[in-house]
Amino acid sequence: MIKYILRRxxxxxxxxxxxxxxxxxxxxAAPGDPVSLMTFDPTIKQETKERLANALGVNDPLPIQYLRxxxxxxxxxxxxxxxxxxxxxxxxxxxxxRYGILRGDFGDSFYxxxxxxxxxxxxxxxxxxLSVTALIVSLTVGLPxxxxxAVWRGGWFDQFTRVGAVVGNAVPGFWMGIxxxxxxxxxxxxxxxxxxxxxxxxxxxxxxxxLDHLILPTVVLSLxxxxxYSRYMRASMLEQINSDYIRTARAKGLPNRLVWFKHGxxxxxxxxxxxxxxxxxxxxxxxxxxxxxxxxxxxxxxxxSALTRRDYPIVMAGVVVGSILTILGYIISxxxxxxVDPRIRF
Amino acid sequence: MKHFSKxxxxxxxxxxxxxTAVSVLAQAGEGGVLVTDNIGDxxxxxxxxxxxxxxxxxxxxxxxxxxxxxxxxxxxxxxxxPGNVAxxxxxxxxxxxxTINLRQDLAWNDGTPITxxxxxxxxxAVKSGLTSSxxxxxxxxxxxxTPAGGNITNIEAPDDYTxxxxxxxxxxxxxNDVNDLPLVPAHVFSELYGTDYASLxxxxxxxxxxxxxxxxxxxxxxxxxxxxxxxxxxxDTVLGYVSPSEWVYKSVPDTTVSVEQFLxxxxxxxxxxxxxxxxxxxxxxxxxxxxxxxxxxxMGFNLADPTNPQxxxxxxxxxxxxxxxxxxGDVRVRQAIxxxxxxxxxxxxxxxxxxxxxxxxxxxxxxxxxxxxEGFALDQEAALALLAxxxxxxxxxxxxxPLVATEDALYAEAGTPLEFxxxxxAGNLARERIGQTIQSQLAEIGIKVNFEAxxxxxxxxxxxxxxxxxxxxxxxxxxxxxxxxxxxxxxEGDLVGAGFAFTSYNNPVFNELMExxxxxxxxxxxxxxxxxxxxxxxxxxxxxxxxxxAANVMYAAQEGVENWDPYPNFQQWNxxxxxxxx
Numbered sequence: 029m030i031k032y033i034l035r036r037x038x039x040x041x042x043x044x045x046x047x048x049x050x051x052x053x054x055x056x057a058a059p060g061d062p063v064s065l066m067t068f069d070p071t072i073k074q075e076t077k078e079r080l081a082n083a084l085g086v087n088d089p090l091p092i093q094y095l096r097x098x099x100x101x102x103x104x105x106x107x108x109x110x111x112x113x114x115x116x117x118x119x120x121x122x123x124x125x126r127y128g129i130l131r132g133d134f135g136d137s138f139y140x141x142x143x144x145x146x147x148x149x150x151x152x153x154x155x156x157x158l159s160v161t162a163l164i165v166s167l168t169v170g171l172p173x174x175x176x177x178a179v180w181r182g183g184w185f186d187q188f189t190r191v192g193a194v195v196g197n198a199v200p201g202f203w204m205g206i207x208x209x210x211x212x213x214x215x216x217x218x219x220x221x222x223x224x225x226x227x228x229x230x231x232x233x234x235x236x237x238x239l240d241h242l243i244l245p246t247v248v249l250s251l252x253x254x255x256x257y258s259r260y261m262r263a264s265m266l267e268q269i270n271s272d273y274i275r276t277a278r279a280k281g282l283p284n285r286l287v288w289f290k291h292g293x294x295x296x297x298x299x300x301x302x303x304x305x306x307x308x309x310x311x312x313x314x315x316x317x318x319x320x321x322x323x324x325x326x327x328x329x330x331x332x333s334a335l336t337r338r339d340y341p342i343v344m345a346g347v348v349v350g351s352i353l354t355i356l357g358y359i360i361s362x363x364x365x366x367x368v369d370p371r372i373r374f
Numbered sequence: 375m376k377h378f379s380k381x382x383x384x385x386x387x388x389x390x391x392x393x394t395a396v397s398v399l400a401q402a403g404e405g406g407v408l409v410t411d412n413i414g415d416x417x418x419x420x421x422x423x424x425x426x427x428x429x430x431x432x433x434x435x436x437x438x439x440x441x442x443x444x445x446x447x448x449x450x451x452x453x454x455x456p457g458n459v460a461x462x463x464x465x466x467x468x469x470x471x472x473t474i475n476l477r478q479d480l481a482w483n484d485g486t487p488i489t490x491x492x493x494x495x496x497x498x499a500v501k502s503g504l505t506s507s508x509x510x511x512x513x514x515x516x517x518x519x520t521p522a523g524g525n526i527t528n529i530e531a532p533d534d535y536t537x538x539x540x541x542x543x544x545x546x547x548x549x550n551d552v553n554d555l556p557l558v559p560a561h562v563f564s565e566l567y568g569t570d571y572a573s574l575x576x577x578x579x580x581x582x583x584x585x586x587x588x589x590x591x592x593x594x595x596x597x598x599x600x601x602x603x604x605x606x607x608x609x610d611t612v613l614g615y616v617s618p619s620e621w622v623y624k625s626v627p628d629t630t631v632s633v634e635q636f637l638x639x640x641x642x643x644x645x646x647x648x649x650x651x652x653x654x655x656x657x658x659x660x661x662x663x664x665x666x667x668x669x670x671x672x673m674g675f676n677l678a679d680p681t682n683p684q685x686x687x688x689x690x691x692x693x694x695x696x697x698x699x700x701x702x703g704d705v706r707v708r709q710a711i712x713x714x715x716x717x718x719x720x721x722x723x724x725x726x727x728x729x730x731x732x733x734x735x736x737x738x739x740x741x742x743x744x745x746x747x748e749g750f751a752l753d754q755e756a757a758l759a760l761l762a763x764x765x766x767x768x769x770x771x772x773x774x775x776p777l778v779a780t781e782d783a784l785y786a787e788a789g790t791p792l793e794f795x796x797x798x799x800a801g802n803l804a805r806e807r808i809g810q811t812i813q814s815q816l817a818e819i820g821i822k823v824n825f826e827a828x829x830x831x832x833x834x835x836x837x838x839x840x841x842x843x844x845x846x847x848x849x850x851x852x853x854x855x856x857x858x859x860x861x862x863x864x865x866e867g868d869l870v871g872a873g874f875a876f877t878s879y880n881n882p883v884f885n886e887l888m889e890x891x892x893x894x895x896x897x898x899x900x901x902x903x904x905x906x907x908x909x910x911x912x913x914x915x916x917x918x919x920x921x922x923x924a925a926n927v928m929y930a931a932q933e934g935v936e937n938w939d940p941y942p943n944f945q946q947w948n949x950x951x952x953x954x955x956x
Binding site for chain 2: 058059060061064065066067068069070071072073074075076077079080083139140141142147150151154206209210213214217220221222223224226228229230232320321322323324325326329330333336337338
């Protein structure tokens with residue numbers, strides 16, 4: 029197993045590099061440029077814009093920009109006293125020696141001027157708070173629905189949840205979010221319309237003291253998961269229900285509850301394990317929209333704003349974090365499959 | 375008895391004083407928490423020297439004084455404006471030396487007097503060229519000799535309360551540059567940064583320990599809020615004390631949510647977007663203030679060849695042949711469009727009547743506004759006549775197809791259909807509706823408009839790259855009003871990829887008027903007004919833009935906010951006097 033994991037990790041390296049090259053090229057080729065957006069002000073003169081573009085390094089050719097981002101640029105500057113500051117003072121304070129993402133330096137945000145990875149890491153707790161809650165809700169609601177839909181196949185519950193799953197998958201999160209805010213926040217006034225519910229000053233209070241703030245974003249974020257899990261679980265459960273061992277169990281006179289939940293559902297869960305990894309990635313991806321709508325201070329909001337501002341270091345840090353999570357998610361899924369299904373051996 | 379009377383008098387005075395003190399103490403900082411919305415990003419920095427966006431400007435504006443304040447009632451520079459340090463100023467006879475005298479009664483909240491050294495620290499840091507501040511544009515050259523494009527050659531402080539600014543040449547517009555930088559506590563900044571000005575960018579969110587303003591002590595939570603508490607040491611208050619206890623700048627995703635949060639009472643005061651102004655104004659429990667926007671919306675035409683964008687001038691300052699746009703290169707087509715677009719109906723339909731039509735690059739609140747300047751009247755026949763004169767005709771007698779160019783067309787090949795692409799930024803509902811309105815109204819005179827709403831960054835790329843046909847966007851005019859428009863219509867500002875004179879309009883008479891307007895001796899307002907009105911009349915006829923409207927802006931506050939007394943563009947001028955009653 030360990031050999032298998034190591035092999036998968038080694039195989040992931042070229043995948044990861046491929047993702048970074050493609051992402052960097054797409055980002056670079058996309059219209060819009062960070063300096064124009066940062067200086068969209070008639071009082072800022074052309075000379076200042078040029079200084080800024082040079083300082084940010086966006087005037088360099090694409091391969092140089094990519095290499096600087098990947099492996100750093102101390103090979104480009106003279107720093108005899110090794111203090112991390114080029115001996116020849118750069119045009120302004122935005123320039124420093126970069127060490128590249130391979131050495132953990134993701135560069136500084138063009139706009140926020142702080143370490144891009146640090147900005148993402150700062151926001152991960154809020155994102156996890158929302159994503160993990162949404163995952164728990166997706167599983168605890170979606171799986172039982174799937175089991176019951178399979179057990180009552182063709183019945184009204186099955187039909188109802190089938191339509192519900194289609195709607196849950198089809199309704200865009202941003203629209204659903206706005207509708208929930210308007211209905212529960214603005215019209216009924218029973219739930220907060222956004223934010224994490226922390227006090228206006230000081231540390232945030234524990235989660236259990238502000239659960240009301242979590243309800244609407246969790247509903248939006250978990251809707252797709254509930255829809256997906258219920259359909260996967262239904263299909264998997266139906267496969268089990270039609271198996272010989274279930275027929276045998278029923279022939280032996282075991283009560284339906286035991287047959288379905290103890291035997292059928294247990295085995296039906298095995299293929300579901302393979303969805304866990306990608307689900308994690310999907311939740312974080314979905315959080316990008318949900319966090320923006322609900323003023324949730326996670327990394328999703330940061331990434332959306334970085335995209336609109338062409339804040340390349342943050343966008344690429346987001347791509348790296350997302351790629352690593354995706355790659356790890358798939359590896360975890362495969363490993364989980366082997367763990368839960370004794371027939372699978374690597 | 376004599377002593378007794380004196381003692382009694384002293385006693386009474388002391389009692390009154392203590393009562394007053396108790397009363398002030400009872401009210402200072404007890405005005406409640408003021409919450410407003412931030413629909414933008416987080417502040418990029420809390421350092422006023424490197425701050426370059428409205429979000430950080432608002433926060434640092436509570437913490438650092440400006441040098442010359444704007445009178446909130448007029449929007450013009452004025453001496454002794456609370457929160458600012460200029461007591462008076464004067465130009466010398468040459469118009470190139472500006473001497474500013476500072477107030478001597480102000481101190482930072484640690485008790486250190488505010489002096490010219492505090493202004494000079496900001497100036498020295500930015501002029502070094504080592505910071506990321508975009509305000510280098512105020513200087514002619516930086517310390518290392520790099521040209522920076524500005525007009526200020528030197529700023530010095532002969533004593534603690536005098537600042538002398540020297541300009542390269544007389545330029546009435548350069549006065550505003552002096553106010554680009556605030557004062558910072560030099561004694562603190564020197565200790566923190568020394569002369570390593572580049573290190574100002576090392577920790578942009580460093581929390582200031584010493585400040586001067588109604589609020590202090592930033593508490594920042596990314597993507598959530600910025601909170602400041604009242605500073606009882608602030609002397610420039612309206613009531614003699616700072617009333618609100620706290621000011622919170624709360625992150626909100628967009629104006630839809632922000633208005634709902636305001637109506638639900640979660641936000642104390644906010645700006646209301648055009649599409650919600652009518653229903654918010656009619657809502658009980660809120661108070662509103664409406665005024666004309668300090669800016670306007672327009673449709674900009676590309677007058678040059680969009681397939682081969684060129685700068686207006688070469689390196690020697692000679693005009694470059696930029697070619698002509700096949701449609702908009704001819705002023706008659708632009709004028710025909712002005713005749714065909716019903717701006718008044720647009721204001722009624724899009725803004726519910728909450729806006730003012732404009733005919734040139736000036737709004738009614740500007741001192742250069744000419745109320746007698748008339749625009750093009752709505753007249754489809756006149757539009758068609760102008761198009762026919764310009765060589766565009768209906769060759770198939772079918773109004774559903776666009777007109778085509780004849781041999782008489784100035785810059786279009788014969789047979790070219792009268793069709794162009796009109797773009798704006800997606801998500802701006804008013805601009806999207808302007809585009810749809812123009813599209814349908816121009817179709818009535820045989821002009822086919824392909825309207826697109828695209829992402830803002832992409833639009834900026836197309837705009838500054840000068841590859842567009844026509845574009846709908848707007849200008850915010852800033853304060854104090856600067857009537858110089860060379861940046862928008864002069865060849866110096868016509869820089870592909872960077873400049874804002876992206877229409878490539880170049881009229882020598884207009885350019886000469888701009889030059890006269892900013893160099894007139896003594897910056898005489900009356901003489902300048904005449905010059906700028908003449909220049910604006912030229913724009914109104916030449917139409918590099920189709921000038922549309924200045925929309926109304928609405929501020930709103932909860933009914934319980936006392937002393938809320940906004941002026942146009944200065945909603946929060948007396949925020950230290952506000953209090954919230956639940």
